[in-house]
Amino acid sequence: MTHNRKLIKIATAGSVDDGKSTLIGRLLYDTKSLTTDKLEAIEKTSRQRGFDYLDFSLATDGLIAEREQGITIDVAHIYFNTAKTNFVIADTPGHVEYTRNMVTGASTSQVAIILIDARKGVIEQTNRHFFISNLLRLGHVVVAINKMDLVNYDEDVFLKIKADFEVLVEKSDFKTDQITFIPISALKGENIAKHSELMPWYVGNTLLDHLEVLEPSDLHESTVARFPIQYVTRPRTEAFHDFRGFSGKLYGGSLKVGDEVTVLPSFTESKIKTIHFFDQEYSEALPGASITITLEDEVNISRGDMLVKSSELPKSEKQISATICQVNSKPLKVGDKYTLQHGTNRVLAKVESIDSVIHTDFTGEVPASQLKLNDIGKVNFRLSKSIHFDTYHDNKSNGRFILIDEGSYDTVGIGFID
Amino acid sequence: MSNLFIPNPKEAESIHILREVAAQFERPVLLFSGGKDSITLVRLAQKAFYPARIPFPLLHIDTGHNFPETIEFRDQLVAELGLELIVRNVQDSINQGKVTEERGRYASRNTLQTTTLLDAIEEFKFDACIGGARRDEEKARAKERVFSVRDDFGQWDEKNQRPELFDMLNGRIHQGQNVRVFPISNWTELDVWEYIKTENIAIPSIYFAHKREVFFRDGMVWTANEHVYRESHEEVFEKMVRFRTVGDMTCTAAVLSDADTLEAVVAEIRDSTISERGARIDDKRSEAAMESRKKVGYF
Numbered sequence: 081m082t083h084n085r086k087l088i089k090i091a092t093a094g095s096v097d098d099g100k101s102t103l104i105g106r107l108l109y110d111t112k113s114l115t116t117d118k119l120e121a122i123e124k125t126s127r128q129r130g131f132d133y134l135d136f137s138l139a140t141d142g143l144i145a146e147r148e149q150g151i152t153i154d155v156a157h158i159y160f161n162t163a164k165t166n167f168v169i170a171d172t173p174g175h176v177e178y179t180r181n182m183v184t185g186a187s188t189s190q191v192a193i194i195l196i197d198a199r200k201g202v203i204e205q206t207n208r209h210f211f212i213s214n215l216l217r218l219g220h221v222v223v224a225i226n227k228m229d230l231v232n233y234d235e236d237v238f239l240k241i242k243a244d245f246e247v248l249v250e251k252s253d254f255k256t257d258q259i260t261f262i263p264i265s266a267l268k269g270e271n272i273a274k275h276s277e278l279m280p281w282y283v284g285n286t287l288l289d290h291l292e293v294l295e296p297s298d299l300h301e302s303t304v305a306r307f308p309i310q311y312v313t314r315p316r317t318e319a320f321h322d323f324r325g326f327s328g329k330l331y332g333g334s335l336k337v338g339d340e341v342t343v344l345p346s347f348t349e350s351k352i353k354t355i356h357f358f359d360q361e362y363s364e365a366l367p368g369a370s371i372t373i374t375l376e377d378e379v380n381i382s383r384g385d386m387l388v389k390s391s392e393l394p395k396s397e398k399q400i401s402a403t404i405c406q407v408n409s410k411p412l413k414v415g416d417k418y419t420l421q422h423g424t425n426r427v428l429a430k431v432e433s434i435d436s437v438i439h440t441d442f443t444g445e446v447p448a449s450q451l452k453l454n455d456i457g458k459v460n461f462r463l464s465k466s467i468h469f470d471t472y473h474d475n476k477s478n479g480r481f482i483l484i485d486e487g488s489y490d491t492v493g494i495g496f497i498d
Numbered sequence: 499m500s501n502l503f504i505p506n507p508k509e510a511e512s513i514h515i516l517r518e519v520a521a522q523f524e525r526p527v528l529l530f531s532g533g534k535d536s537i538t539l540v541r542l543a544q545k546a547f548y549p550a551r552i553p554f555p556l557l558h559i560d561t562g563h564n565f566p567e568t569i570e571f572r573d574q575l576v577a578e579l580g581l582e583l584i585v586r587n588v589q590d591s592i593n594q595g596k597v598t599e600e601r602g603r604y605a606s607r608n609t610l611q612t613t614t615l616l617d618a619i620e621e622f623k624f625d626a627c628i629g630g631a632r633r634d635e636e637k638a639r640a641k642e643r644v645f646s647v648r649d650d651f652g653q654w655d656e657k658n659q660r661p662e663l664f665d666m667l668n669g670r671i672h673q674g675q676n677v678r679v680f681p682i683s684n685w686t687e688l689d690v691w692e693y694i695k696t697e698n699i700a701i702p703s704i705y706f707a708h709k710r711e712v713f714f715r716d717g718m719v720w721t722a723n724e725h726v727y728r729e730s731h732e733e734v735f736e737k738m739v740r741f742r743t744v745g746d747m748t749c750t751a752a753v754l755s756d757a758d759t760l761e762a763v764v765a766e767i768r769d770s771t772i773s774e775r776g777a778r779i780d781d782k783r784s785e786a787a788m789e790s791r792k793k794v795g796y797f
Contacts, residue, residue, distance in 0.1 A: 087507045087508065115770070155641065156640040156641050157633045157634075157640050157641075157683070157684065158634075158640060159633070159634045159684070159686045161686070161688065166508075166686075166689070168684055180661060181661075183661075183663070184661040184662065184663060187663045187664045188662075188664060188665070310514070310517040310518060310521055311517045311520055311521045311547075313547060313548075313549070313550050314550060315549045315550040315551070316550075317549070317550075317551075319549070320549045320550075323549055325549075327517055327546070327547075328517070329510065329514045329665070355503065356548070357503050357505075357545070358544070358545040358548050359548060359549075360503075361501070362501050362502065362503035363500050363501045363502070364500065364501070364502045364503065365502075365503040365505070366502065366503065366504055366505060368505045368507055368510055369503055369504075369505035369510055370505065370509075370510040370511075370513035370514050370517070370546070371503065372548075383521050407661050419670075421666055421668065423666075424521070477664075480663075480664060480666075481666075482663055482666050482668060484668055484670060489668070489670035489671060489672065490660055490668075491660045491661050491662070491663065491668045494661075494663050
């Protein structure tokens with residue numbers, strides 16, 4: 081893993097039979113990421129099933145149950161490299177109860193590829209996939225209009241679908257340059273790695289070329305620094321007798337030695353004395369770095385606390401409103417109590433009221449008394465202690481949380497603070 | 499002087515996970531096989547907790563059929579870094595009658611390890627076992643979580659996994675449950691090799707080309723020695739080989755190779771058209787082999 085190869089994380093979304101697994105298999109094949117033994121396994125199984133083509137979807141459908149049903153049922157991670165880029169694909173299933181899985185897959189991604197079957201055009205599920213991309217504020221969306229081979233590579237079909245989709249873009253927070261439309265045939269490999277001679281009317285990049293030109297720095301938000309403390313590093317050895325470092329991952333913006341910082345929740349002020357990564361010291365660290373920081377003053381800090389620049393304090397409140405995506409079959413109801421995990425901090429949270437369930441197709445919201453599995457809704461919480469947050473809109477890392485069930489300890493909900 | 503730290507995203511992610519383990523669990527352990535992935539984990543753990551020592555022990559489940567080079571390497575590493583090492587032996591599980599040695603052509607102690615591992619987890623009350631599995635290794639692994647909850651019997655319920663959102667890890671578990679943790683989930687084989695090269699990490703000598711007595715079966719190169727079942731017609735040759743994965747001798751095939759430096763190994767991996775697990779004899783038994791083993795608590 082060299083520093084000059086960038087890392088791009090992609091979520092793929094499509095309905096059943098949109099050819100998503102085939103697209104991923106094709107990307108692996110065209111980037112020579114399918115090894116001989118895997119390719120042989122695909123050839124063998126395709127033959128056994130009587131196909132006259134290579135069923136690339138076999139490259140990704142991992143679990144026995146899925147192989148039997150022929151559909152993917154969970155989030156699978158797939159990896160491939162080109163000379164310049166490391167790609168990670170979070171492949172999420174396309175059937176109706178997809179919200180939980182797509183939110184999960186997209187939460188670790190910067191880019192979404194939304195697949196549309198050229199024969200079907202923009203359907204209800206397309207709306208939902210785009211709605212979730214918008215909710216998560218992904219950096220870029222590629223709309224891949226697939227199965228162009230089944231509509232005679234007709235430009236009018238492509239243009240009609242593009243126009244329909246642009247109506248959705250207007251309802252979203254995306255800017256038009258964050259959305260790219262590409263006509264493809266995953267099965268035949270048209271406009272995946274090579275320009276399609278059958279679609280001379282399309283002059284844009286192939287899918288792979290387009291993914292290659294995306295820059296991680298453009299896909300990440302640039303905002304203020306947030307440093308949630310994961311772990312207090314105290315060596316208690318002779319060489320580092322008094323060392324007391326605060327370890328964590330830096331989000332949002334950079335931090336420098338000498339920065340005036342405030343420790344939350346105590347609101348104690350100090351200055352950054354040193355920034356460490358392993359046995360080296362640095363004067364400044366960029367967001368995404370897992371570092372250890374020491375302060376000029378002796379401050380009492382423990383896991384769950386957060387360091388911020390004193391000039392950039394977040395909000396501190398015991399009452400919050402959030403958009404919740406319910407990912408557990410047990411519904412969320414008024415009066416329910418959960419553990420709310422915000423960064424490395426955990427507090428107790430009680431559902432005070434539920435405002436509405438949001439239609440995930442940009443058609444508004446309706447009043448509701450509970451959130452069922454795969455519902456997205458507006459919920460108000462009262463917390464046992466203040467949390468120190470930003471809105472998800474202003475600062476992704478510090479504007480999100482998960483809800484943990486007190487009985488099962490399962491992760492049951494995802495919150496985006498409004 | 500300005501001195502900017504630009505993170506390596508995969509390394510930063512792994513360190514974040516290791517720190518979450520140390521913070522969220524009482525008795526974590528790092529499962530150490532002596533292979534390159536667990537060696538990489540040790541380096542990442544060093545970085546995560548520096549200048550403090552790694553705050554958990556290593557556990558090695560010794561099948562008794564390990565390459566001697568691996569064991570030698572393990573003991574050296576542990577001594578150098580001042581780590582605590584726990585070893586539990588599959589042979590003991592066999593002697594106690596808990597598992598039965600396999601016989602015949604494909605006999606291996608690989609699946610027997612599971613019992614020894616589960617017993618060790620119970621003995622030491624480990625609540626988090628850190629492993630070097632990667633999602634790119636095998637299809638069933640592609641759906642594994644970073645924190646993967648196992649029940650009292652070590653079983654993996656693939657249909658009922660906790661969703662993992664962003665990089666927020668939920669390590670809350672009930673009494674008797676434990677979590678398998680995979681900090682290098684998102685690394686590929688090439689990532690690991692490039693990291694070993696950049697960081698100049700020492701690895702056992704069997705990863706480099708060396709002369710070895712081998713025989714050929716099913717298109718694979720097998721080590722010829724007393725631990726590996728061989729039929730009389732299977733002829734032994736001396737060849738230049740190296741290993742791409744280092745597991746139990748009975749389930750790890752060699753590859754013919756002249757790559758005797760890290761540079762040569764990385765170049766070979768980059769150009770390779772055979773997957774890493776293609777040299778794992780245990781996976782060849784059936785297409786769903788790995789998934790079936792995982793359900794019953796295999797690492």
